[in-house]
Amino acid sequence: MIPRIRVAHLPTPIEAMPRLSARLNGVKLLVKRDDLTGLALGGNKTRKLEYVLAEALANGAKTLITLGALQSNHCRQTAALAARYGLGCILVVSGKPDGEPSGNWLLDDLFGAELVHTTAEARSQTLETTFQRAWAEGKRPFIIPLGASTPVGSAGYFTAFEEMLQQVGGDRIDWIVTASSSGGTQAGLALGAKEHRFSGKVLGISIDRPAGELQEIVAELANGAAERLDLTVRLSPGEVLVNDSFLGGGYGVMGDLEREAIHLFARTEGLLLDPVYTGRAAGGLWTLAKQGFFMPGETVLFWHTGGTPALFADRYRADFA
Ligand SMILES: *Cc1c(COP(=O)(O)O)cnc(C)c1O
Numbered sequence: 001m002i003p004r005i006r007v008a009h010l011p012t013p014i015e016a017m018p019r020l021s022a023r024l025n026g027v028k029l030l031v032k033r034d035d036l037t038g039l040a041l042g043g044n045k046t047r048k049l050e051y052v053l054a055e056a057l058a059n060g061a062k063t064l065i066t067l068g069a070l071q072s073n074h075c076r077q078t079a080a081l082a083a084r085y086g087l088g089c090i091l092v093v094s095g096k097p098d099g100e101p102s103g104n105w106l107l108d109d110l111f112g113a114e115l116v117h118t119t120a121e122a123r124s125q126t127l128e129t130t131f132q133r134a135w136a137e138g139k140r141p142f143i144i145p146l147g148a149s150t151p152v153g154s155a156g157y158f159t160a161f162e163e164m165l166q167q168v169g170g171d172r173i174d175w176i177v178t179a180s181s182s183g184g185t186q187a188g189l190a191l192g193a194k195e196h197r198f199s200g201k202v203l204g205i206s207i208d209r210p211a212g213e214l215q216e217i218v219a220e221l222a223n224g225a226a227e228r229l230d231l232t233v234r235l236s237p238g239e240v241l242v243n244d245s246f247l248g249g250g251y252g253v254m255g256d257l258e259r260e261a262i263h264l265f266a267r268t269e270g271l272l273l274d275p276v277y278t279g280r281a282a283g284g285l286w287t288l289a290k291q292g293f294f295m296p297g298e299t300v301l302f303w304h305t306g307g308t309p310a311l312f313a314d315r316y317r318a319d320f321a
Pocket of ligand 1: 044147180183186274308
């Protein structure tokens with residue numbers, strides 16, 4: 001058992017996508033709506049933070065410190081959670097703060113978080129010095145690693161997998177497809193799949209890392225979570241399915257793949273994706289389907305991980321004009 005606080009709106013719905021499915025050559029598409037987890041516009045960090053915050057509180061934390069890009073969903077959700085628990089919040093964010101706050105950045109300000117701007121290269125170092133400063137100031141800081149992807153945070157997606165199993169009952173799911181970056185989401189899902197002898201497969205669409213690197217990260221997180229959860233199963237990197245064909249122009253760079261997927265899902269099903277993660281992952285899913293990667297008659301569950309506030313970031317405005 002891992003201690004947990006409760007803030008998420010669960011279970012999140014699983015929705016059929018009949019109009020998209022009709023264009024997928026006999027493949028049935030479902031979406032697990034983890035963009036609706038609650039906590040300041042939702043997303044996958046809610047489930048991980050339920051466990052990580054319990055750990056922080058048990059450690060006597062009074063200030064949460066975390067890191068990410070300027071448009072980080074994880075930072076936005078951490079800032080909201082800190083406000084809700086009366087904790088301080090310091091966000092170490094990389095990326096040029098050009099223009100006025102918008103999207104997730106604007107929300108960070110709204111939740112009263114302190115932002116420390118840095119570069120991607122200096123981010124870990126800035127995190128360290130920020131922690132030292134906060135500690136010296138008596139703020140009882142607690143560092144939440146990138147994306148709350150720790151073994152403890154990954155447990156949030158082990159329980160999410162069990163939630164999904166209950167929802168689908170006896171219906172077969174052949175594939176679960178999700179965006180994967182810091183790895184905690186995929187780690188929890190893959191661990192759940194192994195523990196429950198799931199007949200389908202969990203495929204991570206890498207957002208910003210080579211497959212080999214992400215497979216190692218996911219396996220390590222899954223095994224750390226397994227240990228904390230007193231499970232005997234373990235994963236090897238080779239069992240972790242990752243596709244890294246859709247890295248495009250790099251992290252946060254929106255290309256045709258993302259833009260087209262966002263338009264397709266919006267106009268066909270009225271469903272919002274985001275420019276950084278779900279646009280890329282859904283674009284990857286769609287491309288794979290067109291290539292015949294999924295078989296006719298198979299059911300594919302796209303695990304929506306949220307991120308929609310980034311649609312309103314100034315940096316993507318021109319992409320939707
Ligand atoms: C953080 C994030 C991801 C990636 O999840 P990881 O657990 O870090 O791999 C995917 N989608 C969205 C919207 C995110 O904010």
